[in-house]
Every structure is written in structure tokens, then in C-alpha cells.
Amino acid sequence: MSESPLPRKLIVAGLLTRGDLVFLSKRRDDQALGGYWEFPGGKVESGEAPEAALARELREELGVEVDVGRVWDVLHHAYPTFEIVMLVYACELAPGQEPRPVEVADIAWVGRDRLSEYDILPADAPLVERLVAEANPR
Helix, strand or coil: CCCCCCCEEEEEEEEEEECCEEEEEECCCCCCCCCCEECCEEECCCCCCHHHHHHHHHHHHHCCCEEEEEEEEEEEEECCCCEEEEEEEEEEECCCCCCCCCCCCEEEEEEHHHHHHCCECHHHHHHHHHHHHHHCCC
8 A cells, every 4th residue: 555645634523422423523714624513623733732732722713611522433535735633532522611603604413313404514425324324233
């Protein structure tokens, strides 16, 4: 297998749930891939632990403190000019915390059965497929 010539970024994302509801945030129009819905998170900075990066990103984007749990999934996605490796962590909101759109365009708690109705970032699509499949076991 050959190395990809594309720059690779390490990304972290948080999976926040409430019963059958899953939390999504919408990217601002002035951002790359603006207007897409995604699982909140962002880039891991140099020297930063992934769990610390996720807690920082959720604080900056949503104004909340979270308890970062275990890795729930690991994904790879190649965009035209870069590729990402995304660590998805199960997270819980700290007591008394409620997300608000600080650095994102919008937020939503979405039923698993409605996730496919949202215009999801291509890199996050496998997460939606997994969540929908787990909600509808065969």
C-alpha cells in the first residue's frame, strides 16, 4: 500500500446522545464545507492529547464542559486536498450543561430515525449509517 500524497489531519469528534437523540452541529457558511451538519469537534493541535482537544473544541464551539469517554469509532476519509483520521469519542455533558451555538451556525438533537434527513459531512456519513443501523437491528 502506498502513502497518500495528501496532507493528513487528526480530527476528534464527540458523540453526544440523549436516549434516542443524537447531537449535531451545523458548520457556518464562512467555513470550509459550510452548511453541512456534523458531529462536533475539530483538529488536534500539536502536542495536545486527543481527549483534551475534544474537550477544548466542545467548549469553544458549544460553550459546554463534557466528560470524554472511550473511543466509539475511528474513521478515515479522503477529501480532494487532504485526508482525515477521525477519533470519535462517546461523551456526556457535565451536569447542568446545555449546548448552544457559540462558533457553529446551528445545533440540533436528532432522532436516530431522522439522521439521514440531514446534509451530513461526507466524513461523518459512516457514523450516521452506524447509528441508524444500531437503532434498527435486523
